[in-house]
Amino acid sequence: MGLGVTSRRSAALERLERMLGRILRAGVLLAAALLVAGLALWLVDAERTASHRLLHGGLFALMATPVLRVIVSVVGFARQGDRFFTLVALAVLGVLGVTAWAAVLRL
Amino acid sequence: MDVLHVALVVAGGVVAGGIGALLGIGGGVFLVPLLTLGIGLPFREAVAISLLSVIATSSMVTAATAGRGLINVRLGMVLEIATTLGGLTGGLTALTLSHGTLATLFGAVTALIAMVMLYQRNELVAVFAETADPGWLGGRFDSRDRGRLVTYRVRRLPVALGMSFVAGNVSGLLGLGGGILKVPVLNAWCGVPMRVAAATSALMIGVTAVATVPIYYANGDVVPHLAAGAVLGVLAGSRAGVWVSARAPAKRLKLLMAAVLVAVAVLMFAGG
Secondary structure: HHHHHHHHHHHHHHHHHHHHHHHHHHHHHHHHHHHHHHHHHHOOOOOOOHHHHHHHHHHHHHHHHHHHHHHHHHHHHHHHOOOHEEEEEHHHHHHHHHHHHHHHOOO | OOOHHHHHHHHHHHHHHHHHHHOOOOOHHHHHHHHHHHHHOOHHHHHHHHHHHHHHHHHHHHHOOOOOOOOOOHHHHHHHHHHEEEEEHHHHHHHOOOHHHHHHHHHHHHHHHHOOOOOOOOOOOOOOOOOOOOOOEEEEEOOOOOOOEEOOOOOOOOHHHHHHHHHHHHHHHHOOOOHHHHHHHHHOOOOOHHHHHHHHHHHHHHHHHHHHHHHHHOOOOOOHHHHHHHHHHHHHHHHHHHHOOOOOOHHHHHHHHHHHHHHHHHHHHHHH
16 A cells, blocks of 8 residues: 555545535534524513524524534545445434434423 | 623633633533533533533634644544444433532542543653554644654554543533543543644534533523523634644643643532
């Protein structure tokens, strides 16, 4: 296994990393915008219905960012033909799914 | 009163986010004591808020350190199986424990970690030449301490997995990022360089928190305006933290982490 193969793998991994970074940043900015709007509204809104909707929306967007990140990893590993790590990432997604399911059950 | 609470929470978030980003530990170790001892929130509400701010820190730090060869995505993904299972378990278990029990547990865990950190302080990781094979989980990175590109290998994966599961439980029960446990273990026992361990851990704690927080959400433990305040404060604080951490040498990071933990443990034992 020559250095050529390894550095190609590293370059591909780095591209994956940078895409993850961009997605995370976008998600967090969206969440922050919703939270700022929600909080600002909360300070003036007596009823608190609209502001709560914005706040919960922002929090959901925030919670989505790591999930999105795992999904992107699944796609990234699959594209590289790395079956083992694709399965690993899918397993992580599976556990997150179980948590969501457990939460829904309690509701 | 409500507005004052939000202001306090924002300030706490800034501090927690700053130090969290600097050390790659998610900041929950500050935020939970502040919320329970400082503002008097019930433990579960504080944990829920802390978990959400951990997600914020995690995503911000990861976005900032991505593409620099510091995050070991493969190692992170493997360990995340263990941490997410731990988070799920911890989150469900927390439903059965009382405020007092959790506060004591918090102090105990923090004290234990502080001791581990102080004991492990001065270890530089064994690295190999740039052209060496990193194995299926290791990697290469530009070591500032050594001034060149080095290769590292991951050792004792079972230890890393076991500790990741424990860290996940800690996260689910106490609202800590869990990176507090992972980073020292990865660095001292598993051969991962400090900066890589911190960056990879910062990535992992977000996923771990998402494996737990839905349970708290469903249980009604999320106070939206306080959570929003904490998250926004943490986002502001972690920006500053990332800027500083790029300029701090690895050894001083460990010292700072140990000092922080000792202070927190004392506080939680005294007030919990």
